[in-house]
Structures are given as structure tokens and as C-alpha cells.
Amino acid sequence: MIVLGIETSxxxxxxxxxxxxxxxxxxGSVLGRPRILSNVVLSQxxxxxxxxxVVPEIAARAHVEAIDGIVAEAMAEAGLDFAALDGVAAxxxxxxxxxxxxxxxxxxxxxxxxxxxxxxxxxxEAHALTVRLTGGETPLxxxxxxxxxxxxxxxxxxxxxxxxxxxxxxxxDDALGEAFDKTAKMLGIGYPGGPAxxxxxxxxxxxxxxxxxxxxxxxxxxxxxxxxxxxxxxTIEALPPGxxxxxxxxxxxxxxQHAAGDVLVERCANAIEIFAADHGPAPLVVAGxxxxxxxxxxxxxxxxxASGIPFAAPPVALCTDNGAxxxxxxxxxxxxxxxxxxxxxxxxxWPLDPEAPKAAYAGVKA
Ligand code: KG4
Ligand code: ZN
Numbered sequence: 001m002i003v004l005g006i007e008t009s010x011x012x013x014x015x016x017x018x019x020x021x022x023x024x025x026x027x028g029s030v031l032g033r034p035r036i037l038s039n040v041v042l043s044q045x046x047x048x049x050x051x052x053x054v055v056p057e058i059a060a061r062a063h064v065e066a067i068d069g070i071v072a073e074a075m076a077e078a079g080l081d082f083a084a085l086d087g088v089a090a091x092x093x094x095x096x097x098x099x100x101x102x103x104x105x106x107x108x109x110x111x112x113x114x115x116x117x118x119x120x121x122x123x124x125e126a127h128a129l130t131v132r133l134t135g136g137e138t139p140l141x142x143x144x145x146x147x148x149x150x151x152x153x154x155x156x157x158x159x160x161x162x163x164x165x166x167x168x169x170x171x172x173d174d175a176l177g178e179a180f181d182k183t184a185k186m187l188g189i190g191y192p193g194g195p196a197x198x199x200x201x202x203x204x205x206x207x208x209x210x211x212x213x214x215x216x217x218x219x220x221x222x223x224x225x226x227x228x229x230x231x232x233x234x235t236i237e238a239l240p241p242g243x244x245x246x247x248x249x250x251x252x253x254x255x256x257q258h259a260a261g262d263v264l265v266e267r268c269a270n271a272i273e274i275f276a277a278d279h280g281p282a283p284l285v286v287a288g289x290x291x292x293x294x295x296x297x298x299x300x301x302x303x304x305x306a307s308g309i310p311f312a313a314p315p316v317a318l319c320t321d322n323g324a325x326x327x328x329x330x331x332x333x334x335x336x337x338x339x340x341x342x343x344x345x346x347x348x349x350w351p352l353d354p355e356a357p358k359a360a361y362a363g364v365k366a
Contacts, residue, residue: 001019001020001021001022001331001334001335002017002018002019002037002080002084002085002086003017003018003019003085003086003087003088003089003119003327003328003331003334004017004075004082004085004087004088004089004107004327005017005018005089005090005126005324005325005326005328005329005330006071006090006091006103006106006107006323006326007090007091007103007123007321007322007325008067008090008099008100008102008103008106009091009093009094009095009100009103009123009321010054010095010096010099010151010321011043011044011045011047011048011054012042012043012044012320012322013042013044013062013063013067013070014039014040014041014042014070014321014322014323014326015038015040015067015070015071015073015074016036016038016039016040016074016322016323016324016326016327017036017037017038017074017075017077017078017327018034018035018037018133018324018327018328018331019033019034019035019037019331020032020033020035020331022335025337026337029335031132031139031331031332031335032137032139033137034132034133034134034137034139034328036324037077037078037079037080038073038075038076038077038078039074039077039322039323039324040070040073040074040077040323041321041322042066042070044058044059044062045191045192047059047062049190052185052191053181053185054096056098057098059098059099060096060098060099060102063098063102063103064102067102067106068106071106071110074323082110082114082116083114085114085116086116086117086334087111087116087117087119087330087331087334087339088107088110088111088114088116088117088118088119089118089119089121089327089329089330089331089333089334090103090104090107090108090118090119090120090121090326091103091104091120091121091122091123091126091326092104092121092122092340092344093120093122093123093346093347093348093349093350094122094123094124094347094348094349094350094351095123095152095348096348097348100346100347100348101346104344104346108344111342112342117334117339118339118340118341118342118344119329119330119333119334119338119339119340120340120344120346121326121330121333122352123321123326123350124148124153124155124351124352125162125163125329126325126326126328127148127287127288127325128146128148128157128159128165128287128352129159129162129325129329129332130287130314130318130324130325130328131144131285131312131313132332133314133318133324133325133328134314134318135312140283140285140312142159142160142161142164143159143160143161143282144159144282144283144285144312145157145158145159145168145268145271145272145275145282145283146158146159146286146287147284147287147291147300148287148288149175149176149264149286149287149288149289149290149296150175150177150288150290151175151177151181151289152175152178153170153175153288154170154171154174154175154176154177154223154225154290155167155169155352156168156170156221156267156268156271157352157353158275158278158279159285162329162332162333162336163333163338165352165353166353166356167351167352167353167356168221168271168274168275169220169222169223169267169270169271170222170223170356171222171224171225172222172223172224173224173225173226174224174226174229175225176223176225176260176264177194177288177290178225179225179226179228179229179256180194180197180290181193182229182232183229183232183252183253183256184197186232186233187200187232187244187249187252187253188244188249189253194289194290194292194293195292197257198257198293198294198295200249200250200253200254201250201256201257201258201295202254203250203254204249204250204252204253204255205250205251206251206254206255206257206258207255208251208255209251209252209255211228211232211235211255211258211259212227212228212231212259213259213262213263213266214227214263215263215266216262216263217266219270220270221267221270221274222267223263223267225263228256228260232252232256235252235255236252257293257295257296261295261296261299264296264299264300268284268300268303269303269307272284272303272307272309281307281308281309282309283304283310283311283312284300284304284309284310284311284312285311285313286300286311286313287313287314288319289320289321290319291313291314291319292316292317292319292320294316297313300313
């Protein structure tokens with residue numbers, strides 16, 4: 001089975017082709033030999049840099065200009081004609097709606113013109129399933145515990161199957177990627193913030209500045225990062241007047257990243273216990289843009305080792321948004337016989353677990 005995937009929900013215009021062997025049909029089908037035949041990602045960094053963050057209207061227009069070329073490049077790199085495809089998948093949400101519409105309309109048009117299946121993919125599901133694409137010849141078996149950490153989300157989820165997610169916890173305020181981006185902005189080290197903070201933190205002393213560990217010690221699996229962000233601001237304001245020196249910036253970045261790591265480890269430890277009570281020991285998986293952070297991956301790996309469970313994460317390049325993860329989630333759905341009609345409406349909000357209760361301090365991001 002071969003699927004083209006399109007991702008346009010934020011500031012990457014991306015397309016990719018993936019394939020897999022499918023044994024059986026419909027709900028009982030089993031996947032093997034996942035392959036990435038092409039993966040083309042065009043980042044819009046230059047368009048948004050001057051604004052210090054993603055501007056939705058600029059993003060949507062840039063997707064319109066780039067999408068045809070990126071799809072053509074993905075097909076050429078895979079060495080395939082559209083006739084070789086079984087389906088076309090696109091991120092159908094959640095995300096910036098203008099961008100999502102560009103990807104969805106492109107995929108629908110291709111599917112209609114070529115008589116192919118169309119699959120509207122939940123962007124969060126794409127992150128959640130990536131590890132089944134990248135883990136070797138046999139996709140990682142369900143269930144697994146997932147820490148999904150991106151620019152818009154910070155959640156712990158039990159992944160029990162394709163489309164079967166149980167949310168154990170979520171952030172009551174900021175997503176972790178957002179906290180990385182805001183920290184970078186306050187330190188004046190640019191956009192996107194995550195990789196810049198990680199680079200700087202590697203040269204810093206994490207112990208010089210004191211940072212809070214929000215939610216620590218309070219049972220459960222919810223997160224909070226706004227207090228940490230505020231402390232970064234206060235720490236910068238308490239420095240001598242003038243631009244933040246390289247040394248100070250590195251030490252603040254290191255303290256921030258270390259505190260964030262402590263929070264992740266503590267919340268994941270709770271989740272491991274809760275999840276094991278239902279499923280027995282299951283692997284810990286981390287995915288989403290922040291999972292590209294080597295230091296944080298190391299801390300989660302250590303936690304998994306100490307808990308006696310396997311640890312898995314997509315390769316760094318497939319943690320941030322890409323088309324391969326969308327193509328893969330589309331392929332997983334198509335193999336199960338699940339497709340979408342051409343009147344699918346893009347969804348700016350699309351929770352993986354609609355049944356989940358609101359987080360303890362409700363009302364903020366889901
Ligand atoms: O998954 P993603 O590409 O887009 C969303 O779905 O949100 O995640 C982007 C987020 C951004 O906030 C970015 O700063 C963060 O992931 N990020 C990182 C790193 N690389 C990207 N955060 C920490 N360390 C990194 N190396
Ligand atoms: Zn993402």
C-alpha cells in the first residue's frame with residue numbers, strides 16, 4: 001500500500017510518500033515493512049522570522065504558493081506516478097485553519113482527479129503513530145504510553161490502537177514548545193525557539209538560577225509551564241541592565257530546560273504507574289517537535305530504563321512537522337478501511353480523546 005501525505009497545519013509545507021505491506025484486510029489487517037519513499041519539507045522560517053512567530057495569514061499564502069511544487073517533488077523523489085498511489089492523506093486539523101484548508105483541498109483535488117482514497121488525518125494522531133513508521137520492520141505494537149510535546153500540545157496519552165486514545169493528562173496553560181519559544185524570544189535568541197534554547201543550554205550551568213517545577217508532587221499527569229515562563233522573565237529582569245550576555249543566556253536556558261525535564265520526568269513517572277495498572281508494563285514513547293530535544297530524550301530514556309520499560313522516539317528529523325507522519329497515519333487508516341468523504345470539513349480543534357475530562361484547572365488549552 002502506498003500513500004501520499006500532505007502537512008500544512010503550521011509553518012511547514014510538507015509532502016511525503018510512504019509504503020507498507022498490508023496483510024489481511026479491514027479492521028484485522030496487519031502492517032509490515034514500513035518505508036519512507038520520499039519526504040520533502042519546506043520551512044517557512046524566513047517568512048515569519050521578522051514577526052518572531054507564525055503569522056497565520058502569511059502561512060496560508062505561503063502554503064498556496066509552495067504546495068504544488070512540494071507535492072511534485074515528493075512524487076519525483078519517490079519515483080512514482082500518481083497512478084501508483086492507493087490514497088492521498090492530508091492533515092485535516094487541528095492547526096491554523098487557512099493552512100489546513102490548503103492541504104485538505106490539494107489532497108481532495110488529487111484524490112478526485114485520480115480516483116484515489118482521501119484520508120483526513122488528525123495531526124496529533126500523525127505524531128502519535130510516527131514511531132510505528134520509524135521503528136523497524138515490524139511496527140511497535142499497541143498499547144504504548146505517549147508523551148506528545150509540541151508547539152500547541154503537551155499531553156500524556158494511552159495509545160491503545162489507531163483512533164483509540166485515552167488522555168491521562170494535559171497542560172493547564174502553555175504547551176512546552178510554546179514555553180521554549182517564549183523563552184527564546186525573551187533571551188533574544190530568535191525563532192523557532194526550541195532548537196536555539198537547546199543549543200544554548202548545552203553550554204550553560206543549569207544550577208546557577210533557580211526555576212520552579214510546576215505541578216511537582218501533586219499526583220496525576222497534568223502539566224503547567226506558565227510559572228516556569230514567568231520565572232524566566234523575572235530572572236532576565238533581575239539581571240544588570242543592558243543586553244543579556246551569552247553566559248547569562250546560556251545559564252538561564254540550561255536552568256529552564258533542566259526544570260522542564262524534571263517536570264516531564266515526574267509527570268511521566270506518574271503516567272507509567274497509572275498506565276501499567278491497566279495494561280501491564282508498556283513502552284514509553286515521546287513524539288512532537290519538543291521530542292527533537294536530545295537532552296529531554298535522554299532524560300525520558302533514563303526514566304524508562306529505571307522503570308524497566310522500553311523507550312521509543314522517532315528520529316529527530318521526524319519529530320517536528322513533516323509529511324511522512326501524515327502519510328503514515330493515512331496509510332494506517334486506509335489499511336483499516338477508514339477513508340473520508342470529499343466533503344470533509346477542516347477542523348481547527350480536533351482532540352484525540354474527545355471523552356477526556358477537562359484538565360484540573362480547565363478552560364485553557366486542550
Ligand atoms: O510538532 P511541531 O513541529 O509543530 C506543532 O505541531 O506544534 O512542534 C514545534 C515545536 C516548537 O515549539 C519548537 O520550538 C519545538 O517544537 N521544538 C523544540 C526543539 N525542536 C523543535 N523544542 C525543544 N528542543 C528542540 N530541539
Ligand atoms: Zn506537530
